[in-house]
Amino acid sequence: MSTPPGHPEKKLVTLIPGDGVGPECVRAAQRIIEATGAPVAWEEHQAGASVFRQGIASGVPRETIESIRETRVVLKGPLETPVGFGEKSANVTLRKLFETYGNVRPVRELPGVPTPYSGRGIDLVVVRENVEDLYAGIEHMQTPGVAQCLKLISSKGCEKVVRLAFEFALAEGRKRIHCATKSNIMKLTEGALKRGFEQVSREYPGIEAHHIIIDNCAHQLVKKPEQFDVIVTTNMNGDIISDLASALVGGLGFAPSANLGNEVAIFEAVHGSAPKYAGKNVINPTAVVLSAAMMLRHLGEFDAAATIEHAILVTFEDGEARTGDVVGYDKGASTTAFTEAVIANLGRKSERHQVRGYKPLKLPKVNPAADFVKAKDRRVVGVDVFVESSLSSEALGKGLERLAAETPVKLKMISNRGTKVYPATGAITDCVDHWRCRFIRRDASADLADATLLDLLQRIAARYRWMHVEKLQEFDGASGFTMAQGED
Ligand code: NAP
Numbered sequence: 001m002s003t004p005p006g007h008p009e010k011k012l013v014t015l016i017p018g019d020g021v022g023p024e025c026v027r028a029a030q031r032i033i034e035a036t037g038a039p040v041a042w043e044e045h046q047a048g049a050s051v052f053r054q055g056i057a058s059g060v061p062r063e064t065i066e067s068i069r070e071t072r073v074v075l076k077g078p079l080e081t082p083v084g085f086g087e088k089s090a091n092v093t094l095r096k097l098f099e100t101y102g103n104v105r106p107v108r109e110l111p112g113v114p115t116p117y118s119g120r121g122i123d124l125v126v127v128r129e130n131v132e133d134l135y136a137g138i139e140h141m142q143t144p145g146v147a148q149c150l151k152l153i154s155s156k157g158c159e160k161v162v163r164l165a166f167e168f169a170l171a172e173g174r175k176r177i178h179c180a181t182k183s184n185i186m187k188l189t190e191g192a193l194k195r196g197f198e199q200v201s202r203e204y205p206g207i208e209a210h211h212i213i214i215d216n217c218a219h220q221l222v223k224k225p226e227q228f229d230v231i232v233t234t235n236m237n238g239d240i241i242s243d244l245a246s247a248l249v250g251g252l253g254f255a256p257s258a259n260l261g262n263e264v265a266i267f268e269a270v271h272g273s274a275p276k277y278a279g280k281n282v283i284n285p286t287a288v289v290l291s292a293a294m295m296l297r298h299l300g301e302f303d304a305a306a307t308i309e310h311a312i313l314v315t316f317e318d319g320e321a322r323t324g325d326v327v328g329y330d331k332g333a334s335t336t337a338f339t340e341a342v343i344a345n346l347g348r349k350s351e352r353h354q355v356r357g358y359k360p361l362k363l364p365k366v367n368p369a370a371d372f373v374k375a376k377d378r379r380v381v382g383v384d385v386f387v388e389s390s391l392s393s394e395a396l397g398k399g400l401e402r403l404a405a406e407t408p409v410k411l412k413m414i415s416n417r418g419t420k421v422y423p424a425t426g427a428i429t430d431c432v433d434h435w436r437c438r439f440i441r442r443d444a445s446a447d448l449a450d451a452t453l454l455d456l457l458q459r460i461a462a463r464y465r466w467m468h469v470e471k472l473q474e475f476d477g478a479s480g481f482t483m484a485q486g487e488d
Helices: 022-036 049-053 062-071 090-097 155-171 189-201 214-223 235-248 286-298 302-318 335-344 393-404 450-463
Strands: 011-016 040-044 073-076 102-108 123-129 139-143 146-149 176-181 208-213 230-233 256-260 265-269 378-388 409-416 419-422 434-441 465-475
Touching: 011 022, 011 062, 022 040, 022 073, 022 286, 022 302, 022 335, 040 062, 062 073, 073 286, 090 265, 102 155, 102 235, 102 286, 123 155, 123 235, 139 378, 139 465, 155 176, 155 189, 155 230, 176 189, 176 214, 176 235, 189 208, 189 230, 208 214, 214 230, 214 235, 230 235, 256 286, 265 286, 286 302, 302 335, 378 409, 378 450, 393 409, 393 419, 393 434, 393 450, 450 465
Parallel strands: 011 040, 011 073, 073 265, 123 230, 176 208, 176 230
Antiparallel strands: 102 123, 102 256, 139 146, 256 265, 378 434, 378 465, 409 419, 409 434
């Protein structure tokens, strides 16, 4: 945490107004914080659309990065992601640059915001892994017609986010955590979060730990959301279910978030730049204001945070300045009128709703060194070679078998988009020109040398167009790869 020059009593925050409705929401939060008298000073910097327009492909200029390195705390508006192929999301870039590995997204019913779920007492937090998974952003066109996105999940990343979820539960006095994954299908990637959860949960015996499959989690969230307290999940799942959950309590206008890492914390609404409302002074700034309250807690300003939350609650309960997303845009209060009402209500307390008693969050201890998970025994047992070909599976299979005839490996099977097609299974598969050709060792105890794999690859390259190779490995006797659908 840093202080501005000449003001040792103030805490310096990097402020990024953002795109679309961002500046309107961020200004509202800034005004409300200033009205509480909380000792916060701002250092304003840009990111997003205006920066992309300057030709900076990351959307985040050096001055903004330097400011964040200094202040370690950011309040930001949403940033638009250009739809072209070149630019990455500046939001994801900021999260990844500063290793904010956990995205905490509280979802709480507000008494003055009627929804079909009103009265059910929804009060849950989604803790989303924030830097790995499909959002590692590693994509390739493997053939002119087939794209691939790598879903990268590390055991270190899983442990960090799971520990964060448990520590967050302790800080908020929460009693139950669901780990939501698709580990039944993606046993190695989604399964890594489940395994990390099962291990770490043993260290927190006071908190109930359950695993739930993500699709059922979505179903249960709509059917009986009040059963959830904390949900920890992978990046993509978390992105989707937190939007879903926000709709249960009134929509994205009410969904704040904190991107937490061990060095930097970035506070922002879950919502995006909502361009259709930009500049119209109609947007509900509550999500950014509640994100700012989370930021105040992070800065140790617990009273100011509670004062703001109460003022928001009272403003909606009074019903005089409800925004258009709640009462319809033809009769909703303007963003500035709502902001002024919240400021006028600072110091009032909601009678129908409690603000939680919070304790400081203890961030998990993380070894800053790269994680080297060592296996006592590791073996290369085969290789998947991905080939682009317009041949039939039968012709390709026979050709590859001949190529490997004299080598230490044999063709085990070929799959097309994950389904085994060679040797034929009788399945009806609509094939594309992208084949995964699996070769395995002939000697069941061999550890295949790179020279064997490179020789095979050269033989294949002489006749076919290959585009990707993946070693098949075993670690301490456990298979490090999954079977194709239909593979025995
Ligand atoms: P969006 O900006 O979140 O807007 C989707 C819809 O959510 C809006 O049309 C509106 O619904 C509702 N909404 C959003 N903010 C609201 C608020 N403050 N109050 C009330 N309702 C609100 O999503 P998008 O249109 O998919 O994305 C627009 C841009 O934002 C994209 O460039 C995207 O990449 C970017 N984005 C940025 C972030 C971020 O900065 N963290 C997050 C998500 C998206 P109704 O139409 O029903 O009124």
